Amino acid sequence: MGKEMRKGEASEVRVWDLPMRVLHWTNAIIILVLVALILGHEWFEDSPIGEDMGRLHAYLGHVLAITLAFRLIWGFLGNEYSRWRDIIPFTAEQRRKIAADIKWAAGGFRGRSPAYVGHNPLASLLYIVLFVFLIGQVASGVILSGEEYGTFPGKYLVAPEAESSAGVAEKAPYVADHLDFDDDHDNEHELGEQDNEGHESEGGEEVIEEFHEFGLYFIYVYLILHIGGLIVHEVTSRRGLLRAMITGRKRLSAEDVEELGR
Numbered sequence: 001m002g003k004e005m006r007k008g009e010a011s012e013v014r015v016w017d018l019p020m021r022v023l024h025w026t027n028a029i030i031i032l033v034l035v036a037l038i039l040g041h042e043w044f045e046d047s048p049i050g051e052d053m054g055r056l057h058a059y060l061g062h063v064l065a066i067t068l069a070f071r072l073i074w075g076f077l078g079n080e081y082s083r084w085r086d087i088i089p090f091t092a093e094q095r096r097k098i099a100a101d102i103k104w105a106a107g108g109f110r111g112r113s114p115a116y117v118g119h120n121p122l123a124s125l126l127y128i129v130l131f132v133f134l135i136g137q138v139a140s141g142v143i144l145s146g147e148e149y150g151t152f153p154g155k156y157l158v159a160p161e162a163e164s165s166a167g168v169a170e171k172a173p174y175v176a177d178h179l180d181f182d183d184d185h186d187n188e189h190e191l192g193e194q195d196n197e198g199h200e201s202e203g204g205e206e207v208i209e210e211f212h213e214f215g216l217y218f219i220y221v222y223l224i225l226h227i228g229g230l231i232v233h234e235v236t237s238r239r240g241l242l243r244a245m246i247t248g249r250k251r252l253s254a255e256d257v258e259e260l261g262r
Contacts, residue, residue: 010256011257012249012252013250015081015118015244015249015250016082016245016250017082018248019078019082020079020081020082021246023070023074024071027064027068030060030067031219033060034057034061035220037056038216041053041054055149058144058148059145062142064134065142081119086118086124087119087128088124089124097122098122098125100114101113101114101121105122115255115260117252126225130222133219133222134215137216137219140209140215143157144208144212239253239256
């Protein structure tokens with residue numbers, strides 16, 4: 001678990017286990033590529049390359065569903081700093097650190113930021129929201145890709161009424177030409193009901209699309225805050241947060257060790 005720390009001495013402590021680091025960087029890279037692909041899809045919307053980018057975005061989203069699921073599971077199986085109890089502020093100490101971090105930020109990032117070993121308790125609040133949005137993004141993306149590209153398992157989650165209505169609509173002229181006059185009223189009523197079902201299905205799909213798009217904007221904001229916060233802490237506290245997510249070891253100053261009582 002890393003070398004023993006003596007009170008009042010600078011030291012390093014092993015924080016992030018290997019699966020945590022691999023999943024962190026894997027998910028980060030996938031999310032960045034997904035963002036790039038959806039931007040490319042919008043920029044080249046009317047060209048074959050835009051269509052290819054949209055399809056690749058859908059397929060890669062399914063990969064994210066798997067790696068995100070592993071990360072969620074690792075929150076129960078990982079070491080003490082990878083677990084949900086280190087992210088969700090259950091304890092009074094975590095809540096005290098959140099208040100201290102807010103005070104430090106409100107003071108213009110002057111002086112030392114509160115010391116912590118695992119997750120930054122204040123940043124963890126944003127991580128929790130991120131995980132919720134990512135779950136929503138994955139679920140909505142699976143449904144939308146099933147609707148547009150027929151991918152598994154989304155194609156089985158698409159309302160069958162939309163498909164049947166589309167088929168009836170295509171056959172409507174032929175059906176009308178071969179129906180007796182007496183059956184016209186009944187047929188129009190049946191087609192009307194199916195058309196209404198199709199509109200309801202389209203309405204549901206529109207809501208899912210809007211949620212997926214809103215989630216994308218949230219990811220933009222999160223990336224700015226996350227990278228900005230990392231830069232601020234690297235410059236002010238010099239605890240090597242980026243290095244720690246690569247090596248698994250976090251640097252603690254003598255003041256940090258004193259504060260943490262380790």
